[in-house]
Amino acid sequence: MIQEKTEKSELMLFGIPASPGIAHGCVFRFLHDEVQVATYEVSESDQEEEIKRFLEALEMTKSEIREIREDVAKNLGEKEAGIFDAHMLVLEDRALIEDVKKEIKESGQNVEKCVHRVTEKYLAFFDQLEDKYLRERAVDLRDISRRLQRCLSGTTASGTAFLDEPKVLVSEDLTPSDTAALDRSKILGIATDLGGQTSHAVIMARASGVPAVVGLRSLTDKLCDGDELLIDGFEGVTIINPSETTLFRYGKVDVQRRKLLNLVGEESSLPAQTLDGKKLDIWANADTPEEVSKALKLGCLGVGLYRTESLFLRTNSLPSEDYQYQEYLKMVKSSGDQTLTIRTLDLGGDKILNGWNQQKEANPFMGFRAIRYCLSNPNVFLDQLRAILRASAHGNVRILLPMISGIGEVVRAKELIAEAKEELSRRGETYDPAIKIGCMIETPAAVAICDLLAEESDFFSVGTNDLVQYLLAVDRVNNEIAFLYEPHHPAVLRSLKQVAKVASAKGIPVTVCGEIAGDPHFLPLLIGLGFDSFSASAAMVSEMKFFARRFSQDDVEKITLDAESKQRPSEVKELIKNFYEDRISEASVPR
Ligand code: PEP
Ligand code: MG
DSSP states (O other): OOOOEETTTTEEEEEEEEOSSEEEEEEEEEOOSSOOOOOOOOOOGGGHHHHHHHHHHHHHHHHHHHHHHHHHHHHHHHHHHHHHHHHHHHOOOOOHHHHHHHHHHOOOOOOHHHHHHHHHHHHHHHTTOOOOHHHHHHHHHHHHHHHHHHHHTTTOOSSSOOOOOOOEEEOOOOOOHHTSSOGGGGGEEEESOOOOOOOOOHHHHHHHTTOEEOOOHHHHOOOOOOOEEEEEEEEEEEESOOOOOHHHHHHHHHHHHHHHHHHHHHHHTTTBBTOOOOOOOOEEOOHHHHHHHHHHHHTTOOEEETTTHHHHHHTOOOHHHHHHHHHHHHHHHTTSSSEEEEOOOOOTTTOTTTOOOOOOOGGGGGGSHHHHHHOOOOOHHHHHHHHHHHTTTTTTEEEEEOOOOOHHHHHHHHHHHHHHHHHHHTTTOOOOOOOOEEEEOOSSHHHHHHHEEEHSEEEEEHHHHHHHHHHHTOOOOOGGGGGOOOTTTHEEHHHHHHHHHHHHHHOOOEESSGGGGGGGGGHHHHHHHTTTTTEEEEEHHHHHHHHHOOOOOOHHHHHHHHHTTTTHHHHHHHHHHHHHHHHHHHHHHHH
16 A cells, blocks of 8 residues: 655655665656647737747757667668668648648647647557558658657657656656666656566666665656655655655665675675585576676676567567567577577557557556467568578577466467578578477466476467466556565466476476566475476575575475475565575675
8 A cells, every 4th residue: 555654744655576686866757758738729910920930840840860870770770771761751731731731721720739640640540541551651750750749849759768867757758668768777767657577678777787666656747847856765755855864775785785695796606506505406587689788797697588579678669580580680699509488579558669559558578479369460470580580590599488378379379480491491591490389378277287388399488477467457557556476376376386386297397487586585495385496586586596506495395395385475475585694694694
């Protein structure tokens, strides 16, 4: 529950802890790329002035696009810069320009509203076209319309590149594509009104070590310009305008945490094993070559999860086969001799491209997502599969299929992989003909039929972020019910145990790759439930190894028995938290 309490002039708000750490600094209010469209009446005598504003905004937008085009051509190449030629064509379209002028005269309203109305009319037209290429042009038009609106209103884009000093980012909500566009070196911490612990924006914040608190409900309403904010990502607390005393108290927490991280850092090159020598496989969840290199330096076995949708979100497009191949190749090269597990596209849910021409869904997480989208759009899927296969010629690559809920999806995906291989053979391109294909186990259906899925899979990866939401019927990004999102729930523990047991009986390698895999508290319990392979963000790997060296198989058995005897998630949570704190505080006492 969210409570509030005032302390002198400071204001404390309680939300959901999303990424550990303490941050303090000036507030930067992050605005979504969506622009508010002003609406007002314009007298007949002022209409020419409105038309002039429109033409000036067009010119301003064109010069912005020219600059971006040059930048992209220099950094990514002529081909990628080509998409901005399409933007220029929209801006020079006589019919569109005339329509806006006509709308200004006929409606008697301001130019912003008229541009909005005309572009929405065009977008509705694009939406109902059969031709996929033409339908996708709607994305260009939407982007142009936003730019035009920004030029008209004189506001800048919502990015962080222009910040001159690092700040605490505050927003109503953050989407993964917002987060992908942020310059992380300019962000001290993140606090949002909405969101849940495993929303993808939060996962990205955690991977980059940025403290975050979400689900604060009314934080943005309570902030004024020039306010400072303190974020406690351990407890899920934020304090507006903290007093000196508060800063001192949190400073001490921060110092303690840093002390622990220093100890952890000193041991980061030691192997991943328990006190009595049981070996653990620690993989990395990594989406960029830099993250891969960092993880391998920490002794990770390879990449257990590369979420390829991050590439789609970064470019806000469906990138071509060649573009994807170049990106996957960079990931393969950074992985060296180690395995790179490339998960096929998992768009949908909270991972939506800006301006994506997709129908609004009532239940996006249960809707047109991941493998469902890919199997319905075989051309998009085949582009990706060919790009992955081409990259597989240069290293050890595995393919991982997301959100599997039935055997038919795996069989169909494998048919398309075979088709992609045939096409590459026809073209004379090389690939790994024996590439391994695995399934995400992240729906209750997949848990129930994992014996059947084992017949069609080379490996499993357990996605607990989704498994928890589907098993407990708790939307992972809805802060109203975030208190019900409980990975400690007996239903989750029983499901995990079942997957580990079946995978072991079938001889299928299995890794846990959801956020709990990187939460050190869970480590002994997951081992006790039958897992010895974990894929986590590089930011968590050293702490996991540090903790693993402080408990034995006896501890594992005891804590697992204890946890399985509990009826309530809160009891399990307390049990594993106390055990972690005991062992860590013993380790932190100077000897
Ligand atoms: C998961 O669901 O646990 C998972 C790893 O996938 P994602 O978080 O990308 O949905
Ligand atoms: Mg998932």
